[in-house]
Amino acid sequence: MDRKPLTSRQLAKLLGVSQSTISRTFSRESSVSPKTREKVLKAADQLGYRPNAIARILSKHESDIVGVVTADILSPFYLDLLNQLSVKMQKNGLHPLLFNLPAGADGADQLDVLRQYNVRNVIVISGRIASSAVAKWAEDGRSVILINRKMDANVGSVRSDNTASSKLVADHFNDLGMKRVAFIGGPTGTPTSMEREAAFTQRVAELGMTLCAIGGGQEYSHEAGVEAVKSVIGKEPEAIFFANDRLAIGGMFALRGELSLRVPDDISIVGFDDIDMAAWTGIELTTVRQDVTAITDAAMTLLEAAILGQPGATDSVEIPCALIERKTTRARRNSPA
Amino acid sequence: MDRKPLTSRQLAKLLGVSQSTISRTFSRESSVSPKTREKVLKAADQLGYRPNAIARILSKHESDIVGVVTADILSPFYLDLLNQLSVKMQKNGLHPLLFNLPAGADGADQLDVLRQYNVRNVIVISGRIASSAVAKWAEDGRSVILINRKMDANVGSVRSDNTASSKLVADHFNDLGMKRVAFIGGPTGTPTSMEREAAFTQRVAELGMTLCAIGGGQEYSHEAGVEAVKSVIGKEPEAIFFANDRLAIGGMFALRGELSLRVPDDISIVGFDDIDMAAWTGIELTTVRQDVTAITDAAMTLLEAAILGQPGATDSVEIPCALIERKTTRARRNSPA
DNA sequence: TTGTAAGCGTTATCAT
DNA sequence: ATGATAACGCTTACAA
Numbered sequence: 201m202d203r204k205p206l207t208s209r210q211l212a213k214l215l216g217v218s219q220s221t222i223s224r225t226f227s228r229e230s231s232v233s234p235k236t237r238e239k240v241l242k243a244a245d246q247l248g249y250r251p252n253a254i255a256r257i258l259s260k261h262e263s264d265i266v267g268v269v270t271a272d273i274l275s276p277f278y279l280d281l282l283n284q285l286s287v288k289m290q291k292n293g294l295h296p297l298l299f300n301l302p303a304g305a306d307g308a309d310q311l312d313v314l315r316q317y318n319v320r321n322v323i324v325i326s327g328r329i330a331s332s333a334v335a336k337w338a339e340d341g342r343s344v345i346l347i348n349r350k351m352d353a354n355v356g357s358v359r360s361d362n363t364a365s366s367k368l369v370a371d372h373f374n375d376l377g378m379k380r381v382a383f384i385g386g387p388t389g390t391p392t393s394m395e396r397e398a399a400f401t402q403r404v405a406e407l408g409m410t411l412c413a414i415g416g417g418q419e420y421s422h423e424a425g426v427e428a429v430k431s432v433i434g435k436e437p438e439a440i441f442f443a444n445d446r447l448a449i450g451g452m453f454a455l456r457g458e459l460s461l462r463v464p465d466d467i468s469i470v471g472f473d474d475i476d477m478a479a480w481t482g483i484e485l486t487t488v489r490q491d492v493t494a495i496t497d498a499a500m501t502l503l504e505a506a507i508l509g510q511p512g513a514t515d516s517v518e519i520p521c522a523l524i525e526r527k528t529t530r531a532r533r534n535s536p537a
Numbered sequence: 538m539d540r541k542p543l544t545s546r547q548l549a550k551l552l553g554v555s556q557s558t559i560s561r562t563f564s565r566e567s568s569v570s571p572k573t574r575e576k577v578l579k580a581a582d583q584l585g586y587r588p589n590a591i592a593r594i595l596s597k598h599e600s601d602i603v604g605v606v607t608a609d610i611l612s613p614f615y616l617d618l619l620n621q622l623s624v625k626m627q628k629n630g631l632h633p634l635l636f637n638l639p640a641g642a643d644g645a646d647q648l649d650v651l652r653q654y655n656v657r658n659v660i661v662i663s664g665r666i667a668s669s670a671v672a673k674w675a676e677d678g679r680s681v682i683l684i685n686r687k688m689d690a691n692v693g694s695v696r697s698d699n700t701a702s703s704k705l706v707a708d709h710f711n712d713l714g715m716k717r718v719a720f721i722g723g724p725t726g727t728p729t730s731m732e733r734e735a736a737f738t739q740r741v742a743e744l745g746m747t748l749c750a751i752g753g754g755q756e757y758s759h760e761a762g763v764e765a766v767k768s769v770i771g772k773e774p775e776a777i778f779f780a781n782d783r784l785a786i787g788g789m790f791a792l793r794g795e796l797s798l799r800v801p802d803d804i805s806i807v808g809f810d811d812i813d814m815a816a817w818t819g820i821e822l823t824t825v826r827q828d829v830t831a832i833t834d835a836a837m838t839l840l841e842a843a844i845l846g847q848p849g850a851t852d853s854v855e856i857p858c859a860l861i862e863r864k865t866t867r868a869r870r871n872s873p874a
Numbered sequence: 875t876t877g878t879a880a881g882c883g884t885t886a887t888c889a890t
Numbered sequence: 891a892t893g894a895t896a897a898c899g900c901t902t903a904c905a906a
Contacts, residue, residue: 206651206881218893223885231891253653254595255883258898263591265634274813279616286637295650296635297602302622313632315542316590362847453819476611479812482760482790544899557879560901568875592899595882875892878905890893 206249209508215243226251257318264502266294267314271301271326275420276444276475281347283326284445284496292500296323306330311337321506323347323499343506343513345499348392356502358517360490362395365521366441369470369488370403372523373416373439377532381409382437384428385416393443396472400441406522412437417449425450426458433459438467438532445478445487450526452485458497464477464530474524484527494519543586548606552580563588577640578739594655598719603631603840604651608638608663612757612783613812614827618662618684629837633660643667645857648674658843660684660836664727678841680850682836685729687853693839695854697827699732702858706807707740709860710776712868718746719774721765721773721784733809737778737797747812753784763795770796775804775869782808782815788859789822789865799866811861819863831856 208222215222217236217536224230225240235479243249248530249408257263266289273279297319299310299370307329313324315337320419322337334344335353340395347356383400386393397414413435415428425447432440433455442448448471455469463469463485471478474489506513545559552559554573561567562577569577573597580586594600602802603626610616623633634656636647644666651659659674659681672690675681683694712716725728735750741748750772753766762784767775770792781784785808792798792806799824800806805861808815811826843850 209883219883220885220894221892223883226887226893236891250649251652252595252883253650254600254655255898256885257886258589258591258900259883260594261898268635273616273620275903276613279610280615283637284612286635287639290637290639290647295654298605298623298633298635300627302624302627310627312587313590313671315630316587318589319592320586352611395625422814426818450818453817457819477759480790481763481787482794556899557878557899557901560899561876564901573875589899592882595884595902596899596901598882805876823884876906878903880901880903882900885897887896888894890891 205252206247208249208251211240211247211249213241214247215240222249223251262317262320263318263320264294265297265317266486267299267311267319267322268296269299269301269307269310269322269324269326269329271302271305271328273325273326275473276302276445276477277444277473277492279494280475280492285323285499288496288500289503292504295502301326301328306333308333308336315342321345321503323503324349327392331485343503345497345502345506345513350391354514356506356512356514356516358495358498358502358519360520362392362497363399365472365523366396367403368397368401368521368523369441370407370409372470372486372525372529373441373468374406374407374409376439378439378468379409379437379532380397380412380436382413382415382431382432382435382440383411384425384442384451385414385441386420386443386447388417396441397444411524416443420444420446422446422450422453422534426454427454429454430459432460439529440467440469442469442471445473445475445485448485448528449477449483450489452483464528465533468529468532470523470529478524481528486526486529487524488521489524490521491519541837543584545586545588546580548577548584548586551584552577555797559586560588561722591597598655599633599657602634602654602656602657604636604648604656605633605816606636606638606644606647606661606663606666608642608665610637612810614781614810614829615662615816617812617829618833621829622660622662622836625833625837629839629841638663638665643670645670645673652679654826657842658818660840661677661686664729666740682839682842682843682850684836687728688810691851693843693849693851693853695832695835695839695856696834698855698857699729702809702812702825702860703733703736704740705858705860707737707744707746709743709862709866710741710805711746711825713776713866715776715805716869717749717768717772717776719750719752719772720748721762721778721779721788722751722767723757723775723780723784725754733778733780745759755781757781759783759787759790762789763791764778766791768794770798776866777804777806778783779806779808781857782810782812782822784808785822785824785865786814788821791822801865802870805866805869807860807866815861816863823866824861825856825858826861828856867871 415432418424427450471487478485752769755761766788808824815822
C-alpha cells in the first residue's frame, strides 16, 4: 500500500536532521557522529527506508549493475557458470543485468543499452559478441571480462587451459597403449575447438600415435556426436577425444547402440567440460573437467579489480583443467600396457 | 576515449534547440515538428547520443528493468525458460536483472534491492521465494508473475497443467494394458510434484489400475531417480511415472544397468518436462512436454499487461502439456492390448 | 510546436 | 559533525 517509498528528505524531516546526514550515514566512510548514525539507522530500519539506487547511480556515475552477455546458453556448462557467477556477484553487492544475444546479434546494441544504464563493467560469456564492439567498450574507460575467449584488445579474460588439458588426453590415450586415435570437434572455426584439436594433434604426433580421423565440425550437440562417430568409425580408431561432453555422450550412445561397440572395451572415449551428466550412473564419462568454481572466482577477482580501478583488471588468467578418469577409457585390448 | 557520453543538454546546445525538444523527440507521443525531429534524430545518430536510462528512470519512476528471481537453476528446463524469457524481454525493450537465490534465502532481500532500483515488475521462477515477500511486493502497487507456482495472493501466474497431463499419463498406461503402476516424485512437499502425484493417483484408481508403489521424495536428480527405482522395483510395477525427466532418465539407467531390466520391454517409464536430453538418441524418453514457448509467451503477456496497468496482469493462466510418445513405453507383455 | 523551469532522490562541495 | 546547495540527465507541467 505504501506505493511511494520513503525518501531521505522525508526521513530527515522526521528526525529533525538534514538530508545530507541521512545520505552520509548510508555512504561508507563519512563523518557522522556515532550517536546520530545510530538514530538514523534505527529509524530507517523501522520505517523501511532504503536509499534509492537509481538516484545514487545518477549522482555518482557508477552503478553496481554488471552487464552479463551470453548467447546460446544451451550447455549445462554455461548454466553452471551463470549460476555461480550470479550468486558470487550478489554476494559482493553486484547485480547482473542479463543480455542473451538473439541469433545474428553481435552485441553492439546490447553494449549500447548497458551504456545507457551507466554500467561500466561487463562479463562476456558468449563467443559471438563482436571483437570490435568489445574493443570500443573497453576503449572508453569501461571494462570487460571475457570468459573462455581471448582477444588482443586490452581486456581481462579468464579461460580454461585448453592446450595443456588436451595434451593430458593424448597422454592418457598413450598410457592406455592406444595407437590409432581420433578427434571430434565442435563447430568449425570455434577457437576453443581449434585449440583443443591443435594441442591434441600435436601431442599425439609427439607420442608416435597416429591420428587416424578428425570428425565433427557441426554443432556442440548430441546428434552431432552421433553423426560424427559414424563418419569416423570406418578408420577404426581405438580411442576418440571429443571437444565437449555433449558430443562425447552422443558418440557413446551411437557406439553402444547403432554401432554395437562396447565402450570402453572396444573403444575408449573422452569428453571435455565435465557437465553433471558426465558423472551420472550409466554414463560415467572420462572427461576433462573445467573448473567452473575457479573460473568464476577468477572472473570475480578481475571484476573487483575493474571496479576499484586496479591494474589487474586486464589480466589474462588461465585455469588448469583436470582429467577425470571414469568408465569410458580402458587399456587397449591386446596391449602390453 | 569519449568517457563522458553526450547529454541531451549538450546536444540541444549544439543544435540550437531547447533541451526539452531533445527529450521530446525521444519519448513516444510528443509534439515535435517532423522537421526538428528529423534534425535531432540525425544529429543524435551521428554523435552517438543516447538518452540516459538512469535519469529517465529517476524522473519517470518507472524502469524497463524487470526482476527475475530464480533458484537452483539446475534443470535444463529452467535454462530453456530463462533463455526464452530473456530474449523475449529484450525484444520488448525490457531488461532482466537476475537474482539467483542463494541457499536459505527467501527472496525478501532480493525484492528489497529491486525496489531500490525502482523496478515494479518481477518474474519469479523459483519455488523457494517466500509467499509473504511476494504478497508484500504485490501489495504496494507492484506486480509479480509466478511461473509454475500458485499463490492465493493477487498475483499473476502461468503454470503447466499438471493435473490434466498427469492424467494423460495414467490413460496412456491404461491404454497399454498396464495393471500395476508406480509413481516416483520430487522433493517431498513440492507443490508441483504433489499435484502430479495426486492427479495420477486419482486417475489410476478411476481406471481400475493399482498404484503398487510411490517412491522418490528426495531431489530432482539423476541419482535420486536411480535410488528411487531400486526402492520401488520390489513391488513389481509394470510402468513408472516420474515427476520429471532427470528422475526418469536416472531410473531408466538403473533399470537397464544394475537391475537388468529392459525398457520398455519389461517395464515402461514416462517422465515430465521434455528436456532436450529426453529426445536424444539412446534415451528417447516418453514424457510430458511442458510447452516452454507457450509458458514464456504467456508470461510476457502478463508482464505487458502489468506494465500497461491493464487488468489481465493478475490472471492465472494454465498451459496444457502434451504426452510425447517415444521409446520407453510399450504395451504390457501378455496383454490383450 | 517550442522553451522555461521545477522536480526526481541521491552525492558532493562548500560553509558553518 | 552537520547543514545548505549545486549538480546528475532526464520528464513534464506550464508558458510563450
